Amino acid sequence: MYRAQTLALKYFAAAITFFGVMAITGLLSSYYYINPDFLFGILPFNIMKILHINTLVIWLLMGFMGSIYWFLPGELGRETVGIRAAEVLFYVFCAAVAVVAVVFIFVQYGGSNEAVLWLINQGRKYVEAPRWAALGIVVVMVVFAYNVIGTAIAARKTTGIITVLMIDLIPLILLYLIAFPAISNMSADLFWWWWLVHLWVEATWEVLIGCIMALALMQLLGTPRRIVEAWLYIEVALVLGTGILGLGHHYFWIGTPGYWLAIGGFFSALEPLPLLGMVVHAVYDAGAQHMKTTNRPALHWMMAEAFGNFIGAGVWGFMITLPQVNLYAHGTQWTVSHGHFAFWGAYACGIISVLYLVLQRTRNLAVVQGQLWKWSFAALNLGLVGMTGALLVSGFVQAFVERAIGGSTLEAFISGQENAWFVDGMVARFLLAIVFTAGYVVLVWDLVTLGRRAPAIAAVSPAQ
Amino acid sequence: MSPLASLETGLFLGLYALLAGIWGVLWALAQLRLMPIVAGSAVAACVLHVLAAVTIVLWTPLGFGWKCLIVGSSLAFLVIPPITWRLLRRTHDNERSEHDRQPSQHSRRLVVRL
Numbered sequence: 001m002y003r004a005q006t007l008a009l010k011y012f013a014a015a016i017t018f019f020g021v022m023a024i025t026g027l028l029s030s031y032y033y034i035n036p037d038f039l040f041g042i043l044p045f046n047i048m049k050i051l052h053i054n055t056l057v058i059w060l061l062m063g064f065m066g067s068i069y070w071f072l073p074g075e076l077g078r079e080t081v082g083i084r085a086a087e088v089l090f091y092v093f094c095a096a097v098a099v100v101a102v103v104f105i106f107v108q109y110g111g112s113n114e115a116v117l118w119l120i121n122q123g124r125k126y127v128e129a130p131r132w133a134a135l136g137i138v139v140v141m142v143v144f145a146y147n148v149i150g151t152a153i154a155a156r157k158t159t160g161i162i163t164v165l166m167i168d169l170i171p172l173i174l175l176y177l178i179a180f181p182a183i184s185n186m187s188a189d190l191f192w193w194w195w196l197v198h199l200w201v202e203a204t205w206e207v208l209i210g211c212i213m214a215l216a217l218m219q220l221l222g223t224p225r226r227i228v229e230a231w232l233y234i235e236v237a238l239v240l241g242t243g244i245l246g247l248g249h250h251y252f253w254i255g256t257p258g259y260w261l262a263i264g265g266f267f268s269a270l271e272p273l274p275l276l277g278m279v280v281h282a283v284y285d286a287g288a289q290h291m292k293t294t295n296r297p298a299l300h301w302m303m304a305e306a307f308g309n310f311i312g313a314g315v316w317g318f319m320i321t322l323p324q325v326n327l328y329a330h331g332t333q334w335t336v337s338h339g340h341f342a343f344w345g346a347y348a349c350g351i352i353s354v355l356y357l358v359l360q361r362t363r364n365l366a367v368v369q370g371q372l373w374k375w376s377f378a379a380l381n382l383g384l385v386g387m388t389g390a391l392l393v394s395g396f397v398q399a400f401v402e403r404a405i406g407g408s409t410l411e412a413f414i415s416g417q418e419n420a421w422f423v424d425g426m427v428a429r430f431l432l433a434i435v436f437t438a439g440y441v442v443l444v445w446d447l448v449t450l451g452r453r454a455p456a457i458a459a460v461s462p463a464q
Numbered sequence: 465m466s467p468l469a470s471l472e473t474g475l476f477l478g479l480y481a482l483l484a485g486i487w488g489v490l491w492a493l494a495q496l497r498l499m500p501i502v503a504g505s506a507v508a509a510c511v512l513h514v515l516a517a518v519t520i521v522l523w524t525p526l527g528f529g530w531k532c533l534i535v536g537s538s539l540a541f542l543v544i545p546p547i548t549w550r551l552l553r554r555t556h557d558n559e560r561s562e563h564d565r566q567p568s569q570h571s572r573r574l575v576v577r578l
Contacts, residue, residue, distance in 0.1 A: 273537070
């Protein structure tokens with residue numbers, strides 16, 4: 001096994017750990033809606049929410065990096081350049097995340113001065129990590145890009161997938177630089193902040209997961225490279241074509257010019273189109289193999305990725321993307337519902353699929369089998385879909401009672417929060433979050449014990 | 465747009481996109497499994513999608529431009545599954561025949577020398 005693949009296993013272990021932190025902080029966050037006095041004076045809701053969202057970003061990022069470190073040596077036929085630096089930075093990355101989490105939990109906030117930005121919290125939603133940690137993430141990403149690009153140069157070859165990946169890494173790093181706040185005008189600040197949030201999630205990350213899924217498909221189903229690459233180009237072009245200017249749907253109500261209503265609405269409405277193509281592609285691939293594979297968990301999670309992406313990002317997003325509806329729906333639990341479903345479908349399912357694929361190799365399993373993965377698959381997806389449904393109900397109430405009827409006054413806000421449908425929705429979300437967390441526990445147990453509890457199975461060739 | 469109309473419009477838009485997805489999946493499944501019930505379900509999903517589009521155009525207070533977008537999207541949704549399928553089959557068939565013909569050159573195409 002290459003050193004990069006050993007590093008990949010560490011990244012996967014860290015990713016699945018932070019996935020757990022995300023699930024638990026999400027579960028606790030949901031409980032605040034039922035019992036607002038929960039942890040009163042100890043840990044406020046906003047800190048719990050920060051931990052939930054930031055660990056989401058971190059675990060997915062680590063999952064992406066682990067996947068690339070895993071596939072890269074096999075793809076280019078050599079050890080990764082600069083692997084020593086990458087190995088050191090892995091521990092720095094994990095330690096930094098742990099320190100930031102401790103600061104968030106125990107320090108929580110500070111005064112309005114520069115030192116707080118550097119040491120406690122940058123104060124920007126989703127990228128709250130203090131400046132020193134944000135700088136650390138930049139260093140990690142630069143070394144990661146160096147690993148990929150340097151290896152391709154040293155190998156004196158590249159493939160279509162690696163070329164797309166290399167091109168993608170440049171905006172991935174550059175966009176993160178927006179995480180450092182420098183603009184005091186709120187509209188201007190939000191304008192650029194959305195470049196980071198939207199273009200990471202709906203552009204660079206989409207390309208990244210596209211590359212990872214392409215590599216995984218070749219290994220899982222033996223799909224010929226030329227086909228995988230051809231479809232990667234088509235799907236990346238379509239996703240970028242609709243996703244980049246789809247950025248405009250975040251510009252509706254932040255003080256930007258009115259033409260963003262038309263641009264954002266139009267391009268966002270086109271976003272489900274390529275996702276439908278991906279779903280058809282998934283059905284084709286599964287059908288071509290008659291759902292026969294040596295790794296059923298990986299195939300099922302990959303299918304869940306295609307379907308979840310279409311439903312979570314496409315359908316849920318389409319409900320609220322036109323300005324007329326978005327006027328009332330933005331910032332409500334309706335949006336939260338969309339966010340949960342889209343992240344799960346577009347990214348989380350894909351990473352879990354790769355985890356099973358990698359474990360099949362590292363544990364020399366000819367066939368991945370058992371019942372546990374079915375339970376975790378069912379509980380995680382049922383919990384997630386149930387949560388998004390419950391959030392949708394609560395979001396309807398907010399959009400209707402608080403926004404459309406009440407006109408977004410404080411009185412209307414309280415009226416919406418006290419509405420029986422809203423309350424019931426939040427209770428249902430909490431209960432289904434428990435199901436989701438239980439699914440996570442089963443998933444971890446399955447991943448840890450995979451191949452160790454099943455009867456011995458003939459070995460396959462070592463990792464490529 | 466009235467409060468109720470905004471909620472209804474959102475729901476119809478979601479239903480519209482969901483039915484497009486169901487149509488796509490069922491259509492693709494109908495190509496794999498030559499069962500009349502699957503093909504019939506695909507047609508039913510397609511009809512329901514068109515009905516959702518018509519409802520949005522006729523009953524929601526969206527502006528003319530947005531309604532045109534809905535109609536255009538519907539046309540795209542309807543043709544994406546057959547086009548995607550055809551492209552997939554063609555690519556797979558080409559790959560298979562070329563692979564059979566020139567196995568030794570197969571890998572050479574895959575990498576581009578820097």
